[in-house]
Each structure stands twice: as structure tokens, then as C-alpha cells.
Amino acid sequence: MSFKNVINKKYKLLLPVSWLYIAGVRIFSFLYDAGLKKSRSYPLPVICIGNLSVGGTGKSPMVEYIVRLLKERYRLATVSRGYGRKTRGFLVADKQATAATIGDEPMQFHTKFPEITVAVAEERTTAIDALLQNERPEVILLDDAFQHRAVTAGFNILLTAYYNRFPGDYYLPAGQLRDLKAHYKRADCIVVTKCPEALAENEQQAIIHEIDPQPGQQVLFAALQYGTLYSVFGEGEGLPEGIATLLLVTGIANPEPLKEQLQQYKKEIRTFYFEDHYDFRQEDIDRLLLEYNAFKNGTAAFITTEKDSVRLLRFKTQLKQVALFALPVRHCFLLDGSKKFDTLIGDFIQNFEKPQIFYGKKSKEEKE
Incomplete structure (x- = not known):
């Protein structure tokens, strides 16, 4: 699909700004690809949930899905930027936490899952370093961090909404893309969210063809399932x-x-x-x-x-x-997508191998 098909006429005047935006994103990406900016790995399973566009793909319900999947077996921590909060720096949610202090989505996680650690920081590396020194989680979930290359997650989940899939979108401000389309190749799993529950199998195959997944890259489909008021x-x-x-x-x-x-x-x-x-x-x-x-x-x-x-x-x-x-709302995978997704997450954690290079701060035990 050509971007000409998806850009509203009134936004075509914004195309020159989009081209400047693309140039900036390409430069940012080049710095990491060339090793001029370092991406850090960590000695525990880090799962990243994100997208290539701005908002609206269901990241929070996906974080919650994974929390429900893992919270009985592992010490979990979520790490978010804490968008919209009135504070700065690294914070861990406690009894005094509010949406103003940690952001609305982290507060939602904290309210629904008080047994897990919910942390916020402008820099994800700052949060992870602090968590490893204190809370010492066994698995970390990075919320909305796919485009943040400072952390090399062990498993990347890319979400794209059914009604505005990334192959047919364009870059800000003419479209909604904030990251390069080609970066979908970094994902281990792509989930097409907000699908009709009765999405036909032939249409699923057409969407998979449109996405053009890499070898070994899973493409799954999910619908929103609303709970009871x-x-x-x-x-x-x-x-x-x-x-x-x-x-x-x-x-x-x-x-x-x-x-x-x-x-x-x-x-x-x-x-x-x-x-x-x-x-x-x-x-x-x-x-x-x-x-x-x-x-x-x-x-x-x-x-x-x-x-x-x-x-x-x-x-x-x-x-x-x-x-x-x-x-309330949850993701509901279509067909046997739930089994496939759960297996991908479980296998990643069980087979996780510590990276040879760790750029974070070491604990006292690790130094010894």
C-alpha cells in the first residue's frame, strides 16, 4: 500500500516536515547501528512491548496480559517512562503513588497488580540499574520502548493496529509512524491488535503477506475483549x-x-x-x-x-x-494465538542466556 493511499489530503502539506522527521530518525538509528551510541544488555530476561506508531495499539493491555501470564512464577517489574507525570527521575510505585507521580499507565499496573514492582524513569537504563541493585526482579517488562535503542531487550513484541497497520502508514506528522518501518525486523513477535473477532483466515494470510515477516518471526492476531463495567x-x-x-x-x-x-x-x-x-x-x-x-x-x-x-x-x-x-479491556488472541504467544514468552525466559557483555552496574555478589 502506498502512503498516498493513507494520508488525508489536509496532511499532504506536512510531507516536507515528515521528510525532515525521517532524516532525524535515520541519523538516530545510524548512531546505534554504527556503534557510536551503545545499547546495553542485562543479565536477566527483558521483554519489550512497543510499536512503530504513536499510541492506539494496545500496549497497556499487552503488558497486563504478560503480567498475568508470569506473575505467579517470577518476580516481575515493569519499567515505563511515566508519560504525563509531574515528577522526574527514577521512582518505584508505593502506597503514596498517584497518576501525577508515576503516570497513568504505570498507576494502572500498580493498582491492578500490587504484588509486582512498577518503576518509572526517563531513561530505561537508569531504572533497570536501580532495580537490579534493590528489588532484583527475575523478569523485566519494558513498556513502550521498542524505539528506545539504549536497551537491547532479549525479546521484542511489536504491536500494530488492524485498522492502521504500519506497512500502509507514513511518518509524523503526515502519518502516525515515529520509527522506521524497516525496524519491524528487530521484533521477535508481531501482534496485529484490535482485529475483528471473526477475522477470516484468508485475510489473516493477506496481512501476513503485507507485513512480510522475517524467517522465524511470528505474526499473531488479537481482538480487544471488554470486561464488565x-x-x-x-x-x-x-x-x-x-x-x-x-x-x-x-x-x-x-x-x-x-x-x-x-x-x-x-x-x-x-x-x-x-x-x-x-x-x-x-x-x-x-x-x-x-x-x-x-x-x-x-x-x-x-x-x-x-x-x-x-x-x-x-x-x-x-x-x-x-x-x-x-x-476493563484485555487482548484476546485469535485461533490458537494465545498458546503460541505464551509458548514464545515461556521458551524465551526458560532458555535465556546471560549476555557476555553487561554494561550495567554489578551487584556486590556479582563482583565477588
């Missing part, structure tokens, strides 16, 4: 009787699939879309409450994502008086 500040699941209007409040890259999912409730849906990772302000909450209070008591409910819900926690005093529900 649950009260954010209260107890219980499912919508209460009498709810006639759903007020959808989101700050995610692509909220339309969520809206489509809510249509099954056969209610009126009103949308309040904010930009991805949006930092809700008091005036936003005031406006939303004004909308809510316009409805007869008990006939409207706010619906949001789990990622958005952790950013709304700081307004608990105001929002605990209203009906606020979160809708």
Missing part, C-alpha cells in the same frame, strides 16, 4: 437499573472502539473526548458534573477507561457522589 469508587459490577444515558469520558488515542462496545447497552451515549493522557483539571470536572446534574437522579452514568480512572482519582471527593464506571 465496575464502579470506580463504590462496589459492584454492571449498570444499575434506570440508567438511560451513558456519558463517555476518555483521554485515549482512539475512543471509537469503546463507544462501539457501549452500544450493546442500547442507551443514549454522549461523548466527552480529551487528548491522550489528558491531565484532567478542575474546570473539566465542573463541566462534567454540570452535564451529569442536568439529568434526573439515577438516570445517567459516567463511563471511562481504567487508564482514565486512575487520573480521575484525585477528584474522588467530588466524583464519589456520582455514578462512575470503568470498563
Whole structure:
């Protein structure tokens, strides 16, 4: 597919900027490929989850999938940049952590999986060095780090959304690609996410042909599977009787699939879309409450994502008086994809061999 087919006409004026962007990415890549910038390996299994584009491929649900797969067998740590947080430096989530201190997605991981270590840092190498000295995890998951070459992960998972696959996309700002298409070759596994559940096998084969995987490179397909609505500040699941209007409040890259999912409730849906990772302000909450209070008591409910819900926690005093529900989402692999994916992850960890060169700080035991 030519990029001419996927660029909206109004973005064609941005092509010269995209060409400059491509040049910058190529220079950055060359520095690592030529060894002028060093990429560090570590003496434990490091799994990277990422994409070539900006947002919207389901990285957080994939991290959660792997956490559920491994948390009973290994000491796990997730490492994220902590996008949108108000702090800097290396931090490990604790009881005082909030979306403002560690970022919304790490806070989501911490809330759902308090038994694992959740760390954030601008530099992934800083976080890993610190974790090896203190928490000493057995497996590290790098969230949204495919394009960050400073760490050489042992296993790379590349996600691409079904509705905007990377072979037919173009570079920022005319398209959504932030990394070179050719870098898909570094992935050990490519997962086409957000697929229709009934995706035909012949279409799967056509997509595999489009991606052109390297020898040994697995291409799997997954759909989003939504869970049951649950009260954010209260107890219980499912919508209460009498709810006639759903007020959808989101700050995610692509909220339309969520809206489509809510249509099954056969209610009126009103949308309040904010930009991805949006930092809700008091005036936003005031406006939303004004909308809510316009409805007869008990006939409207706010619906949001789990990622958005952790950013709304700081307004608990105001929002605990209203009906606020979160809708969880998971990846559901098509056909036997789950078995294949689980086997790939399990085999990587079990067969992991420490790299001969380790650029991180050594522990006291390792020095001895």
C-alpha cells in the first residue's frame, strides 16, 4: 500500500516536515547501528512491548496480559517512562503513588497488580540499574520502548493496529509512524491488535503477506475483549437499573472502539473526548458534573477507561457522589494465538542466556 493511499489530503502539506522527521530518525538509528551510541544488555530476561506508531495499539493491555501470564512464577517489574507525570527521575510505585507521580499507565499496573514492582524513569537504563541493585526482579517488562535503542531487550513484541497497520502508514506528522518501518525486523513477535473477532483466515494470510515477516518471526492476531463495567469508587459490577444515558469520558488515542462496545447497552451515549493522557483539571470536572446534574437522579452514568480512572482519582471527593464506571479491556488472541504467544514468552525466559557483555552496574555478589 502506498502512503498516498493513507494520508488525508489536509496532511499532504506536512510531507516536507515528515521528510525532515525521517532524516532525524535515520541519523538516530545510524548512531546505534554504527556503534557510536551503545545499547546495553542485562543479565536477566527483558521483554519489550512497543510499536512503530504513536499510541492506539494496545500496549497497556499487552503488558497486563504478560503480567498475568508470569506473575505467579517470577518476580516481575515493569519499567515505563511515566508519560504525563509531574515528577522526574527514577521512582518505584508505593502506597503514596498517584497518576501525577508515576503516570497513568504505570498507576494502572500498580493498582491492578500490587504484588509486582512498577518503576518509572526517563531513561530505561537508569531504572533497570536501580532495580537490579534493590528489588532484583527475575523478569523485566519494558513498556513502550521498542524505539528506545539504549536497551537491547532479549525479546521484542511489536504491536500494530488492524485498522492502521504500519506497512500502509507514513511518518509524523503526515502519518502516525515515529520509527522506521524497516525496524519491524528487530521484533521477535508481531501482534496485529484490535482485529475483528471473526477475522477470516484468508485475510489473516493477506496481512501476513503485507507485513512480510522475517524467517522465524511470528505474526499473531488479537481482538480487544471488554470486561464488565465496575464502579470506580463504590462496589459492584454492571449498570444499575434506570440508567438511560451513558456519558463517555476518555483521554485515549482512539475512543471509537469503546463507544462501539457501549452500544450493546442500547442507551443514549454522549461523548466527552480529551487528548491522550489528558491531565484532567478542575474546570473539566465542573463541566462534567454540570452535564451529569442536568439529568434526573439515577438516570445517567459516567463511563471511562481504567487508564482514565486512575487520573480521575484525585477528584474522588467530588466524583464519589456520582455514578462512575470503568470498563476493563484485555487482548484476546485469535485461533490458537494465545498458546503460541505464551509458548514464545515461556521458551524465551526458560532458555535465556546471560549476555557476555553487561554494561550495567554489578551487584556486590556479582563482583565477588
